[in-house]
Each structure stands twice: as C-alpha cells, then as structure tokens.
Amino acid sequence: MNSIDFSTLLASRIHDIKNTLGFLINKIDKISKTTTDDESRIELEQLQLQSQHFNADLIQLLVLYRIKQSQYFPYTVETNIQAFIETSAEHYHQLFAQKQIALTVNCETDLYWYLDDELMSGALGNILYNLYQHTHSVVEITAKIDGQSLVIQIKDDGPGYPKDMLSLSTNQQKSFSFKSGSTGLGLYFVGVATALHQNHGKKGNIVITNEGVNGGGCITITLP
Amino acid sequence: MAIWNLKEKSILIVDDFENMRTLVREMLMPLQPDKIIAARSGNDAIELLEKHTFDLVLCDYRLGSGRDGQQVLEEARHRNLLSYDAVFIIISAENTSRMVMGAIDYLPDDYISKPFTPSELHNRLEKIIYKKSKLKNISTAINDKNYSKAIALCEQKLQENPNGQTDLLRTQGELLVKLGRLDDAEQLYQDILKKRGIPWARLALGQVLYQQGNYEKAKIQFESLIEECPDYIAALDGLAGTLEKMGELEYCQTILTQAIEKSPKSARRQRKLATIALQNGSHEVAEKAYENAIAEGRFSCFGSLADVGGLAKSMVYQGKTEEAIKSINRIKKNFKQSDENRFHTALASSIVYRETNQLDKCQQDLDTAFSVIDTQASTLNPEVALELTQTCLTLDKPELANKVVKQLVNNHFDNEQLLDQVKKLYQQAGKLEEGSALIQSSKQEIVKINNEGVKLAQEGKLEQSIDFFVQAAKGMPNNATINFNAAYSMIRQMKATGDVSKYLPLSRHFLEQGHKIDPQNQKYFQLIKLAEEFGNKAA
Numbered sequence: 001m002n003s004i005d006f007s008t009l010l011a012s013r014i015h016d017i018k019n020t021l022g023f024l025i026n027k028i029d030k031i032s033k034t035t036t037d038d039e040s041r042i043e044l045e046q047l048q049l050q051s052q053h054f055n056a057d058l059i060q061l062l063v064l065y066r067i068k069q070s071q072y073f074p075y076t077v078e079t080n081i082q083a084f085i086e087t088s089a090e091h092y093h094q095l096f097a098q099k100q101i102a103l104t105v106n107c108e109t110d111l112y113w114y115l116d117d118e119l120m121s122g123a124l125g126n127i128l129y130n131l132y133q134h135t136h137s138v139v140e141i142t143a144k145i146d147g148q149s150l151v152i153q154i155k156d157d158g159p160g161y162p163k164d165m166l167s168l169s170t171n172q173q174k175s176f177s178f179k180s181g182s183t184g185l186g187l188y189f190v191g192v193a194t195a196l197h198q199n200h201g202k203k204g205n206i207v208i209t210n211e212g213v214n215g216g217g218c219i220t221i222t223l224p
Numbered sequence: 225m226a227i228w229n230l231k232e233k234s235i236l237i238v239d240d241f242e243n244m245r246t247l248v249r250e251m252l253m254p255l256q257p258d259k260i261i262a263a264r265s266g267n268d269a270i271e272l273l274e275k276h277t278f279d280l281v282l283c284d285y286r287l288g289s290g291r292d293g294q295q296v297l298e299e300a301r302h303r304n305l306l307s308y309d310a311v312f313i314i315i316s317a318e319n320t321s322r323m324v325m326g327a328i329d330y331l332p333d334d335y336i337s338k339p340f341t342p343s344e345l346h347n348r349l350e351k352i353i354y355k356k357s358k359l360k361n362i363s364t365a366i367n368d369k370n371y372s373k374a375i376a377l378c379e380q381k382l383q384e385n386p387n388g389q390t391d392l393l394r395t396q397g398e399l400l401v402k403l404g405r406l407d408d409a410e411q412l413y414q415d416i417l418k419k420r421g422i423p424w425a426r427l428a429l430g431q432v433l434y435q436q437g438n439y440e441k442a443k444i445q446f447e448s449l450i451e452e453c454p455d456y457i458a459a460l461d462g463l464a465g466t467l468e469k470m471g472e473l474e475y476c477q478t479i480l481t482q483a484i485e486k487s488p489k490s491a492r493r494q495r496k497l498a499t500i501a502l503q504n505g506s507h508e509v510a511e512k513a514y515e516n517a518i519a520e521g522r523f524s525c526f527g528s529l530a531d532v533g534g535l536a537k538s539m540v541y542q543g544k545t546e547e548a549i550k551s552i553n554r555i556k557k558n559f560k561q562s563d564e565n566r567f568h569t570a571l572a573s574s575i576v577y578r579e580t581n582q583l584d585k586c587q588q589d590l591d592t593a594f595s596v597i598d599t600q601a602s603t604l605n606p607e608v609a610l611e612l613t614q615t616c617l618t619l620d621k622p623e624l625a626n627k628v629v630k631q632l633v634n635n636h637f638d639n640e641q642l643l644d645q646v647k648k649l650y651q652q653a654g655k656l657e658e659g660s661a662l663i664q665s666s667k668q669e670i671v672k673i674n675n676e677g678v679k680l681a682q683e684g685k686l687e688q689s690i691d692f693f694v695q696a697a698k699g700m701p702n703n704a705t706i707n708f709n710a711a712y713s714m715i716r717q718m719k720a721t722g723d724v725s726k727y728l729p730l731s732r733h734f735l736e737q738g739h740k741i742d743p744q745n746q747k748y749f750q751l752i753k754l755a756e757e758f759g760n761k762a763a
Contacts, residue, residue, distance in 0.1 A: 015286060015317040022339025023243055026251075029341050055339060073453050076422075078390045087347065112388035114420060118337060199420050 014062055018055070025051045045094055049129075052091050056125045059118065060189045067192060074116035074196045081143050081150065082107040088121040089141070092128045101135055107143040113150040115223055119193040126186040127154050127219060134158040138213050148202075152221040160210035161217045190221070199224040228350050230257040234276065237262045238269040238283040238296065239315070248282060251342040255349075266291025267523055273305040280349070281306070282336075285316040290523065292489060298330045299525050308363045311352055355391070362395065369732060370756045371399045390422070397428055404749030406436050423453050430462050434469075435744070442466045457487045464496065473504050481509075484516075491521030491528075498534055499607075510538035518555065529559065529568040530608050536572035540579045548576045567596040571608065574615050583619060590615055594624065603635060603701055604628070606642055613646065617653040625650075626662055633666035635702035638742075670703070677709055686717040690727075697734065707738035708747045715754050724758045731755060 028051065032044035066072035085105050096103045131139050135156035143152045165187065190206055197204035202224035212218040235257050239245045245262040252260060261276065263269040266287045273281075273296075281300070285293040293314045300306045314332040334352050336345065356363070362381075365374035378396040382389055393416060400409035413429035416422060430445035446463035449456060460483035467476035480497040487493070498513035514535035521527020532555055539548035556569040570592035577586035593612065597604070604612065609632045616625035629646055636642050643663055650659025673696055680689035693710035700706055714731035718724050735755065739748045 018317040018338040019241060019244060023247060025339050025341060026247055071455075073455050078388055080388060083351070087344070090343075110387050114422070 010062065010065065014058060017058065021051060021055055021058075025055075042098060045098075049091060049095055049132075052125070053129055056122050056129070059122050060126075063119065063122075064189065064192065067196075072196065074119055076114045076116050076197060078112050079115050079117060080109075081111040081113055081152075082109050084115070084117065084121065085124070085141055085143060085152075088124040089128060091125075092132065095132060096139065099132070101132070101137055101139060103139045103141075105141045105143075107141075111143060111145065111150075113145070113223060114199070115150075115197060116193075119196060120223075123190040123193040123221070124152075124154075126190055130186055131156050131158065131217075135216065138216075140213065146222075148199075148224060150223045152223075153218065154221075155212035155216065155218045157213035157216040160212065160215055161208050166208055166210065187219075190219070194221055194223065197223045228255075228353070230255040230280070230349075233257050233279040235260045236269065236272060236276075236278045236281045236283075238264075238266065238281065238287065238293070240264055240284065240286070240288040244284065248345075251345050254342075255346065265289075266293070266296045269296050270299055270305070273300050278306070279310055281310065281312045283312065283314055285314050294330075295489060295524065297332055301330045303525055308367050309356065309360075311349075311356060313348075313352070359392075359395075362392075366399070369752070371403050372753065372756055375399045375403075390416070394424065394428075397425075401428075401432060401435070403752065404746065406432050410436070421452065423449060423456060423459075426452075427456070427458055427462060430459070430466075434462065434466055439466050439470045443470070455486060457483055460486075461493065464500075468500065473500055476500050477504055477506065477509070484513075488516065489520055491517050491524050491526040494520055495528070495531060495534075498531070498538070502534060502538055505541075507538045507541045511535060511542070514538060515551075522559070528605075529555075529564050530605055532568045532572040533575055533608065533611055536575050537579070540576050545576060545580050549573060552576070563596045567593055568608075570596070571611060571615075575611060578615050578618050586615065587619055590619060590621075590624075603631065606632065606636060606639075610642075610645055610649065614649050617649055617655070620653075622653075622655060622658065626658075629659070629662055630666050631700075633663055634670060634700040635741075637667050637670050637703065638705070670700070670706075674705060674709065677706075677713070681709075681713045681716060686713055686720060689713040690717060697737075701737070702741050704738040704742035704745055705747075707734045707741065708745070708751060710734040711738070711751055711755070715751065715758070718758050728755075728758055 025048065028044055028048050032041050032048065035041050035044065063072055082105070085107060089103060089105065093103060128139070131154070135158040138155075138157045140155045141152065142155075143150065145151075165184065187206075187208070194204040194206050204221070204223045206222070207220045209218045209220075210216065230252065235252060237245055237248050237252075237260060239248065239262070242264070245264070249260050249262065257280075261272055261278075263272055267290045269281075269283065270291070272278075281296075283293040283296055287293060287296075291299070293316075297312055297314065300312070306312065311334075312332045313334045313336055315336050315338060317338050333356070334348060336348055340348075362374050362377045365371070365377060375396055378392050378399070382392055382396075393412065397409050397412050400406075400412065410429065410432050413425050413432065416425040417429065426445055426449045430442045430449065433439075433442035433445060443463065443466050446459050446466060449459040450463060453459065460479055464476050464479045464483065467473070467479065477497065477500050480493065480500060484490075484493055484497055494513045494517035498510045498517055501507070501510035501513060514531050517531045518527070518529070518535065521531065532552060536548045536552060539545075539551065552569050552572045556565060559565050570589045574586050574589035574593060577583070577589065590612075609628050613625045613628050613632075616622070616628065632646065633643070646663060647656065647659050650656050677689050677692045677696065680686075680692055690710065690713045693706060693713055697703070697706050697710050711731045711734040714727035714734070718727050718731070732755065735748060735751055738745065742748075
C-alpha cells in the first residue's frame with residue numbers, strides 16, 4: 001500500500017472513530033450530570049478522562065504520522081492564552097480535586113499569542129495527564145510574555161523527572177526514549193508540537209528541570 | 225445554567241450522520257434557540273439556506289457525496305444567502321486540512337474539531353457570538369456599504385485596545401481593498417508581516433500586489449507563502465492567477481495541478497486548469513479537468529455548461545471525435561433539459577464537426593444553437609461568443625458572425641485583447657477588413673449612446689438620463705461603463721432630491737454589476753465613495 005492511500009485511509013478512519021468517540025463522551029457526560037450516586041459519578045468522570053485521553057492519543061498519532069510524511073503544517077492563530085489554558089485544563093479540574101491536587105493558573109486576562117490550538121492543547125493535556133499520575137498536591141501553570149516569546153511553565157511537587165529526561169530539549173527530540181513509557185512518549189509529542197511553532201526563523205522549544213515546587217518537575221514551553 | 229442563550233436565533237445543523245445531527249441538536253436545546261433545522265447533505269443545506277434566514281450554521285466538513293462544508297460556505301456567501309452577521313462554523317475531525325479547506329475567499333467564523341462536549345460547544349459559541357457582537361457597529365456599516373465609516377470604526381477600536389485584535393486588522397485591510405485604497409492596504413499588511421509571518425496577511429499582501437499589477441512582487445509573496453504552508457490552497461490559487469497574467473502558462477498549469485490534487489472539488493479551479501492546459505496543448509489534462517469542472521459544477525452556482533465546448537475541443541484535438549460526440553450526448557441527456565443545455569451541447573457538437581470539417585453536421589448544430597439564442601435575449605460569455613463566431617465564419621455565414629460580434633463589442637468594447645482575438649478570427653477567414661470595420665462601427669455606436677446619456681445628465685435631466693442608461697444596460701448588461709453611468713446618474717439624482725429610498729439599492733446593484741465585469745475599473749471606487757454618504761441617511 002503506498003503512503004497516500006494509507007494517509008487517506010487513516011484520515012477517514014479517524015473521522016469515523018472521532019464520531020463514535022464523540023458520541024461516547026457525550027453519553028458519559030450526560031449520565032454523569034444526571035446521576036445522583038457520588039461513587040458512580042466519580043467513576044464516570046474517570047471514564048470521561050480516559051476517553052479524552054484516547055482522543056488526545058489519536059490526534060498525536062495522526063500528527064506524528066503527518067510529520068513523518070512532512071505533511072503537517074501548524075495552523076497558528078492569535079489566541080487568548082488564559083482562555084486557552086482554562087479550556088485545555090477544564091477536564092482536569094474535577095479530577096485533580098478528587099485527589100486533592102490544587103491546580104492554579106496564573107496568567108493575565110489580556111494576554112494574546114499565536115499558537116496552534118489543537119496541537120498545544122494536546123501538549124498541555126499530555127502534561128496534565130502525566131501530572132495527574134505523578135504529582136503530590138500541587139500543579140502551577142504560569143504564562144507570560146518574555147521578550148519576543150510566550151513562556152508557559154508547568155510546575156509540580158511530585159518526585160521530579162528521571163535523570164535521563166532532564167537537560168533534553170526539543171533540539172534533541174530523537175533522544176527522547178520510548179522506554180520511559182507513556183511519560184516519555186507524551187513529552188516527545190510536547191517537544192514536537194512546540195517545535196512546529198516558528199516565527200521569523202525561531203523555533204519553539206521545551207526545557208525540563210526539577211526546579212518545580214519542593215524539587216518537583218518543571219516544564220518550560222517557549223513559543224516564538 | 226448558562227447566562228447567555230440563543231433565544232430568537234435560528235440554527236442550521238448540517239451533518240450526514242443522523243447521530244451527529246441529533247447530538248448537536250440536543251447540545252443546543254438548553255440554549256433555547258428559536259428553531260433548529262437539520263440537513264443531511266450540502267445540497268439540502270443550500271436549499272434550506274435559500275428558503276430561510278439563519279443566524280448560525282454548524283456544518284460538518286465531510287458530508288459524503290455532493291458539496292462539502294467548505295463548498296456550502298462558499299456558495300452561501302457568494303450568493304448572499306447569509307447575512308454578514310451570521311455565524312458559520314465548520315466542524316471537522318482533524319485540524320490538519322484547514323489550509324486546504326480555507327480555499328478561495330471564504331473563511332468560516334470558526335472551526336470546531338470533534339469530539340466536543342456540550343460545554344465546549346457552548347463556550348465556543350458564546351465566544352464567537354460575543355466577538356461578533358463587539359463588532360456589531362462595524363458589520364452594520366459594512367452591511368450598509370459604508371466602508372469608510374467601517375474603517376474609521378476599526379481604527380478607533382484598535383486605538384482603544386490593540387491587544388488581540390488581528391481580526392480587526394484583517395477586516396480593515398479587506399475594507400481598504402474594497403475602497404480601492406491599495407497602497408494603504410499594502411502598508412497595513414507589510415506592518416503586520418514585520419512582526420510575524422502570518423499566512424493570511426502574506427496572502428492578502430500578494431493579492432494587493434496582484435491588483436496593483438505588480439506581478440513580479442506578487443509572485444515572490446505567493447511563492448514564499450507556499451514554501452511555508454504548502455497546504456495553503458488560496459496561496460496556490462493566487463500564484464496561478466499571477467503566473468497567468470505573466471504568461472508563464474506551463475508553470476501556472478503545474479501550480480493548478482498541485483492545488484487540484486489537494487482540493488479537487490472546485491468547478492472554478494478545474495475550469496481554470498482546463499483552459500490553461502488547453503492553451504498549453506496539454507489536451508489530455510484539459511479533457512480531464514473539463515470533465516471534472518462539469519461534474520463538480522453540476523449542483524453548484526459555479527458550474528457552467530459552457531465547459532462542454534472546452535471538453536469537446538480538448539477531445540477533438542486528441543483525435544477522439546466519436547468519443548467527443550458521445551460525451552456531449554451523455555451530458556445532454558444527464559443534465560437538466562433547458563435552453564442552456566440545448567445551446568451549449570449544440571455549440572460543442574458544432575465545434576467537433578467544425579474541427580473535423582464535417583460542415584453539414586456543423587451547420588445543423590449551429591442552427592440549433594441559434595434557434596435557442598434567438599428566442600431568448602441571453603448574453604454569451606466571451607469564450608462562447610468567440611467559438612460561435614469562428615463556427616459562423618467557417619460556414620461562411622458572415623451575417624450571423626457579425627450579429628454575435630456586435631453583441632460582444634457592446635459588452636466588452638474596451639477589452640482590446642478580446643477584440644484582437646475577434647480580428648484574428650476574421651483574418652483567418654480572409655475578412656480582416658470587414659471585421660475591423662464592424663468592431664469600429666460598433667464601438668462608435670456605444671460611445672454615441674453613452675454620450676447621449678451623459679449629456680442628458682449634464683443638462684440636469686437626471687430622470688431621463690437614468691431611464692436611458694437603465695434601458696441601455698438591458699441591451700448590454702456586461703458593459704461596465706454603462707452600468708457605472710447608470711449608477712452615477714442615480715447618485716446625482718439622490719443628491720439633488722435628497723430622497724434615497726428610490727435609487728439607493730438600484731444604484732448599488734449597477735455599481736456592483738460594473739465592478740463584477742471589470743474589477744480593475746477605478747470608476748467603481750470613486751462612485752462607492754460618493755454613494756457611501758447616502759447609506760448613512762438610509763440607515
């Protein structure tokens with residue numbers, strides 16, 4: 001099968017899968033809103049999260065496939081950053097609350113920047129999904145303009161990122177190792193999505209350190 | 225529950241999956257819209273848009289066979305089936321083809337990707353409707369065709385708060401272009417691009433340069449844009465148009481082929497490729513593209529059966545005479561029976577027989593073609609008129625040819641390139657002198673008619689001048705000057721009487737008509753500025 005056929009096939013199947021998934025997510029949404037049983041509501045919300053993550057994975061696969069085919073071109077639009085972060089984090093608020101994780105967003109209401117909404121909300125979702133599993137009690141998101149770039153920083157108070165992931169930037173994408181499991185793959189996507197953002201020859205990048213809250217992880221996303 | 229709502233709004237949902245239609249409907253119900261209507265296909269959607277007024281359209285991009293979401297949008301905007309205030313949203317399963325979707329001149333207000341939850345949909349709608357409402361006075365000014373006022377409002381808003389307002393800059397640029405202020409528009413786009421290489425701004429800059437006749441510079445902009453965003457169909461279209469003007473037809477064909485690979489469902493793009501390929505002698509490419517143009521145009525406002533003539537030509541040049549006749553007959557049978565159908569299929573068939581020197585059959589078809597145009601006062605498009613003229617001359621029917629040419633000159637008396645083509649046809653028939661004389665006398669006649677109307681206006685007999693030009697425009701609807709002068713007399717009359725109700729819409733109709741015929745004509749821009757002040761009074 002040649003690559004064009006596969007690409008078309010993939011796109012059209014994803015269309016169908018997303019229709020089905022949309023149906024699923026909305027049914028869960030409906031039931032979880034009407035149920036009076038707290039326990040099943042919590043379970044339904046987790047089901048919801050998994051479906052959202054399923055969707056995010058689909059987007060990632062498609063994007064990564066297209067990048068490999070040199071077919072992906074980001075669609076960057078001037079975006080209100082606060083609204084963007086709030087929307088991307090929307091599904092996580094309740095889940096974090098269940099585990100007593102405090103999620104805070106620190107961003108001026110009038111902050112605008114250019115980004116590909118779907119790519120970057122996928123990236124942010126990835127990071128949050130990861131933190132849902134690893135942080136102790138805090139996730140802090142801050143966003144601000146620094147010179148000619150937008151800087152989004154996500155800090156947590158978890159155990160921090162393993163050594164082999166530190167000091168990696170998107171310029172060394174390939175050295176993200178898949179053996180570090182879903183965290184590694186997730187961060188690989190974050191790096192790729194960020195690097196697709198360009199302006200006047202400058203590329204976006206990510207930096208990972210353990211300078212978060214109480215030695216926790218810290219991801220810094222810089223978009224030109 | 226939500227503070228805002230969709231009360232009094234009417235909504236159209238377009239999706240080929242019943243589940244999705246139901247789902248979206250259920251999501252919108254809590255917002256209490258006035259009515260929700262659902263369509264299962266693009267064609268159904270257009271029918272509904274013709275009959276009802278909608279405030280919001282939610283349309284899936286993929287709609288099975290027939291029109292896709294982008295085509296529904298293009299046709300709705302092109303035919304003014306949607307008001308400037310109405311919101312059109314395209315729903316898609318992936319965002320990667322947005323550049324492909326954002327074709328030609330029509331952009332949706334937003335894209336929403338599947339899957340989405342009710343609260344996501346509500347938030348998006350709230351945001352878009354809020355954004356539109358903030359721009360309400362600007363869109364009102366645009367609806368009233370008062371572009372200068374709309375520009376002033378944009379400037380004022382940008383001064384109040386320049387943050388996150390590129391939409392306003394974009395609108396401002398479009399308005400400057402509408403008013404013919406191309407230098408100002410160029411400056412605006414250059415300033416935007418200094419800060420960031422935003423694709424739409426580079427596209428718009430390329431289009432402005434093109435309109436200024438600065439093809440070399442336009443080409444550079446389009447090329448660098450395509451390098452950056454190879455999926456951007458509008459950039460490919462822009463480059464193809466520029467190359468056509470520059471006479472680089474081989475390169476133009478390559479670019480159009482690329483554009484069609486990415487976005488094949490456009491009758492206009494297929495037709496463009498077909499005509500360029502025909503000129504390049506790529507008859508096979510032309511044949512395929514004409515076939516596609518006919519198929520894609522079948523249920524679209526951009527379709528034209530005039531393409532059948534091109535199809536016939538491209539086939540005959542490959543020696544496929546019998547196949548050409550078969551194709552014509554197939555189209556004749558499959559398309560709606562109408563005068564248009566009879567005329568174009570007869571003309572196409574006459575071309576086949578003309579090129580293969582079967583003059584008896586050619587004569588029969590020509591008779592059929594004339595029997596149709598004689599019974600109805602339709603105007604022929606220039607390509608069709610040229611073919612018809614050539615056939616008449618080949619059959620040695622100069623009187624019929626002259627009749628066609630006279631009408632052609634009436635409508636396009638200032639298009640020297642076209643008139644040269646006419647002369648060439650007469651030259652080939654050994655009748656150059658006759659042809660030149662005919663063109664000359666027809667031109668003089670028009671100048672005389674025009675002067676007569678202008679004189680009436682100058683003498684202050686404005687009503688008479690208006691009647692005169694309106695009558696003249698009926699006879700030559702594609703004569704830009706006559707259309708503009710009709711509008712000008714109406715504008716002067718409105719100024720004299722202070723009464724705008726009688727002539728405002730009509731004067732605009734003639735203005736837009738003239739602009740459509742000759743987009744480069746500066747008279748249009750002078751006149752819309754004059755007409756603007758009446759818009760205020762009417763509002």
